[in-house]
Amino acid sequence: MLICTHCGRKYPAEFLRCPICNEPLQLPYFEGKIKKGNKVWKRFADFYPFTLLPKNSLGEGDTPLLYLPKLSQQLKINIYAKNETQNPTWSFKDRGTFVAMQYVLNISRRVGTVSTGNMGASVAAYAAHLGVKSYILVSKEIPEEKLAPIGIYGSEILRVMGDYGELYYKSIEVGKEKGIYFINSDNPFRVEGYKSIAYELAEKIDGDYVIIPTSSGGLFRGIHKGYVELKRSDLIEDIPELICAQAAGCSPIYNAFSQGKERIERVEHPNTIAHAIRNPYPPSGNAVLRILKEGNHCEIAEDHEILEAQKELAKDGLFVQPASAVSLAVVKKLVAQEKIEKGSKVILVLTGAGLKYILPIRINIRDCSINDLSRCFE
Amino acid sequence: MLICTHCGRKYPAEFLRCPICNEPLQLPYFEGKIKKGNKVWKRFADFYPFTLLPKNSLGEGDTPLLYLPKLSQQLKINIYAKNETQNPTWSFKDRGTFVAMQYVLNISRRVGTVSTGNMGASVAAYAAHLGVKSYILVSKEIPEEKLAPIGIYGSEILRVMGDYGELYYKSIEVGKEKGIYFINSDNPFRVEGYKSIAYELAEKIDGDYVIIPTSSGGLFRGIHKGYVELKRSDLIEDIPELICAQAAGCSPIYNAFSQGKERIERVEHPNTIAHAIRNPYPPSGNAVLRILKEGNHCEIAEDHEILEAQKELAKDGLFVQPASAVSLAVVKKLVAQEKIEKGSKVILVLTGAGLKYILPIRINIRDCSINDLSRCFE
Numbered sequence: 061m062l063i064c065t066h067c068g069r070k071y072p073a074e075f076l077r078c079p080i081c082n083e084p085l086q087l088p089y090f091e092g093k094i095k096k097g098n099k100v101w102k103r104f105a106d107f108y109p110f111t112l113l114p115k116n117s118l119g120e121g122d123t124p125l126l127y128l129p130k131l132s133q134q135l136k137i138n139i140y141a142k143n144e145t146q147n148p149t150w151s152f153k154d155r156g157t158f159v160a161m162q163y164v165l166n167i168s169r170r171v172g173t174v175s176t177g178n179m180g181a182s183v184a185a186y187a188a189h190l191g192v193k194s195y196i197l198v199s200k201e202i203p204e205e206k207l208a209p210i211g212i213y214g215s216e217i218l219r220v221m222g223d224y225g226e227l228y229y230k231s232i233e234v235g236k237e238k239g240i241y242f243i244n245s246d247n248p249f250r251v252e253g254y255k256s257i258a259y260e261l262a263e264k265i266d267g268d269y270v271i272i273p274t275s276s277g278g279l280f281r282g283i284h285k286g287y288v289e290l291k292r293s294d295l296i297e298d299i300p301e302l303i304c305a306q307a308a309g310c311s312p313i314y315n316a317f318s319q320g321k322e323r324i325e326r327v328e329h330p331n332t333i334a335h336a337i338r339n340p341y342p343p344s345g346n347a348v349l350r351i352l353k354e355g356n357h358c359e360i361a362e363d364h365e366i367l368e369a370q371k372e373l374a375k376d377g378l379f380v381q382p383a384s385a386v387s388l389a390v391v392k393k394l395v396a397q398e399k400i401e402k403g404s405k406v407i408l409v410l411t412g413a414g415l416k417y418i419l420p421i422r423i424n425i426r427d428c429s430i431n432d433l434s435r436c437f438e
Numbered sequence: 439m440l441i442c443t444h445c446g447r448k449y450p451a452e453f454l455r456c457p458i459c460n461e462p463l464q465l466p467y468f469e470g471k472i473k474k475g476n477k478v479w480k481r482f483a484d485f486y487p488f489t490l491l492p493k494n495s496l497g498e499g500d501t502p503l504l505y506l507p508k509l510s511q512q513l514k515i516n517i518y519a520k521n522e523t524q525n526p527t528w529s530f531k532d533r534g535t536f537v538a539m540q541y542v543l544n545i546s547r548r549v550g551t552v553s554t555g556n557m558g559a560s561v562a563a564y565a566a567h568l569g570v571k572s573y574i575l576v577s578k579e580i581p582e583e584k585l586a587p588i589g590i591y592g593s594e595i596l597r598v599m600g601d602y603g604e605l606y607y608k609s610i611e612v613g614k615e616k617g618i619y620f621i622n623s624d625n626p627f628r629v630e631g632y633k634s635i636a637y638e639l640a641e642k643i644d645g646d647y648v649i650i651p652t653s654s655g656g657l658f659r660g661i662h663k664g665y666v667e668l669k670r671s672d673l674i675e676d677i678p679e680l681i682c683a684q685a686a687g688c689s690p691i692y693n694a695f696s697q698g699k700e701r702i703e704r705v706e707h708p709n710t711i712a713h714a715i716r717n718p719y720p721p722s723g724n725a726v727l728r729i730l731k732e733g734n735h736c737e738i739a740e741d742h743e744i745l746e747a748q749k750e751l752a753k754d755g756l757f758v759q760p761a762s763a764v765s766l767a768v769v770k771k772l773v774a775q776e777k778i779e780k781g782s783k784v785i786l787v788l789t790g791a792g793l794k795y796i797l798p799i800r801i802n803i804r805d806c807s808i809n810d811l812s813r814c815f816e
Contacts, residue, residue, distance in 0.1 A: 430604060
């Protein structure tokens with residue numbers, strides 16, 4: 061059973077959005093206890109409506125949480141990184157794909173998604189692993205280097221000319237017609253996967269702020285739902301403040317939030333280096349706005365700030381894609397604004413690997429001869 | 439204390455090779471018990487000569503072991519993949535770098551390595567994390583796309599004209615002169631990191647064969663040492679047969695092994711798509727040969743077989759770099775030769791992520807219009 065995040069009406073599991081208010085649906089809030097186990101799916105089995113079979117897993121989740129001493133000292137806060145780049149296809153998407161695919165297996169042998177890169181690779185990999193045919197719809201602006209990591213798994217890749225925001229809705233429509241279940245960015249079962257990040261964080265740290273790079277809103281909703289479930293289950297005392305982090309070049313949620321609006325508006329000319337969060341009309345945008353009004357916050361960062369933050373994270377040993385670096389860029393702003401207090405425990409959700417998109421990175425190299433190697437170190 | 443892998447002479451920890459026979463050194467065999475803990479470093483703390491501090495970790499190790507149903511069925515054996523692509527810099531090198539850096543911190547604030555890509559990124563990341571200055575020596579043939587993932591961490595990259603095999607020795611020499619400790623491919627402390635793969639495998643599976651893509655020989659030696667230690671500690675009954683997997687275009691160890699020679703010879707014109715294992719004169723080549731003679735085996739695969747195996751692994755959900763796919767390519771040959779018996783438990787060590795080198799991958803894309811989407815699925 062699915063529930064509309066806006067009006068609360070209930071629908072069967074195969075629905076994807078509320079037919080009345082066109083807002084996203086979600087599963088009920090689950091409550092339970094933490095079990096013993098090596099994998100988050102086993103420890104939090106109480107919080108899922110079906111059994112998450114290990115044989116369907118590619119080893120997603122249970123990613124490291126690292127303390128970043130240099131950045132912490134510099135910003136006079138305690139910064140932790142939840143490193144989602146260590147998932148099977150090197151982004152957080154794998155958590156959502158794993159859970160959603162368990163649902164898909166019951167209803168279809170054909171699955172699809174609309175992707176800027178990360179989700180396409182993730183769906184392609186799990187579909188291959190499970191022997192399900194997959195269709196990945198990518199935008200015409202996708203850089204070439206993001207295609208091979210999707211195509212290698214044997215998916216059918218369709219490069220679609222047209223508005224990326226609209227493609228979300230169109231794909232669901234065509235999927236119904238053709239018998240292809242689309243597990244897009246904020247699919248209700250995908251969100252159930254993302255909530256496991258909150259579980260893992262709560263097991264290790266009582267954070268003050270969790271910074272979440274936000275595009276469709278699915279990840280933000282997932283982490284929020286996870287914390288709400290922990291709170292309702294008396295497993296945590298307080299939910300950390302959740303910070304929605306967007307790129308200034310495509311910030312529909314920030315725009316509405318900062319202007320006190322109830323609904324997001326489409327960004328007409330999205331333009332940011334953070335491709336993975338460049339959704340001009342996020343399908344869970346209004347749902348995220350509703351969560352933000354419960355005492356959470358939203359901030360943006362410019363492309364130059366994002367690239368600077370990417371370098372700074374690498375100086376602490378973490379090479380993330382620009383969309384992930386938005387988290388640190390936003391934290392620096394919030395510390396400067398004194399919105400984040402000194403000494404706070406701040407968790408960055410590092411959503412995807414830097415290897416995914418290396419074109420914008422400029423580095424210096426020196427050429428040496430092996431016969432003259434000693435001189436190169438002078 | 440270090441021991442020569444050939445003559446058994448003993449040397450202080452700062453030595454890198456035996457000054458008498460020029461063979462690699464290793465730490466003594468450790469024995470112990472398995473402790474409780476989430477991390478392999480804690481569970482196997484008995485097997486390390488110093489404490490491996492969690493604060494120096496980037497979250498390496500404890501990678502997933504996956505059963506591959508499709509390939510298993512196809513080859514009539516049970517194939518498992520140890521997925522080292524889920525390490526912090528997306529290759530197995532991180533295990534070695536983590537352990538070696540703990541040693542480096544005691545003796546130097548400057549570290550170096552000679553790399554085809556994976557090791558450079560790994561050393562650069564850990565050096566950044568630990569605030570140690572790093573020098574990465576790369577070969578002039580390194581593809582451009584492998585440089586950004588090293589340079590981003592702030593290392594000094596030196597592109598060296600000259601023989602890559604020779605660079606290993608030359609770097610150690612210059613390092614001594616300049617006070618830079620080089621943790622190259624088969625550095626004794628690096629090997630101590632790699633042995634943790636054997637520990638993790640033994641915890642989960644009683645394998646018959648472990649297939650190890652082999653370049654310098656450091657990884658092969660590490661996994662072997664780990665199993666020997668487990669056996670000496672009565673933690674396992676039998677050591678699986680270890681298979682050294684090389685690319686036909688650069689197979690110095692296979693050449694010597696198949697001809698029954700005691701020593702490897704330099705490959706004059708190495709040429710393979712599997713860059714990460716293209717070492718024409720592996721510094722632990724003779725040491726691996728000695729291990730092979732204890733009842734282990736070596737096999738090669740051609741580039742077209744490697745690329746085919748890369749695709750087949752992706753069809754099971756795993757996108758690995760060509761050097762890792764050598765493992766599957768070799769297994770297919772050994773099954774065809776009936777060297778590997780039907781029903782055997784075979785473990786592939788998948789050393790590094792496919793994202794590291796995407797240029798050779800060719801994929802098909804179809805262009806569609808959003809207004810005509812339905813027709814694209816016909």
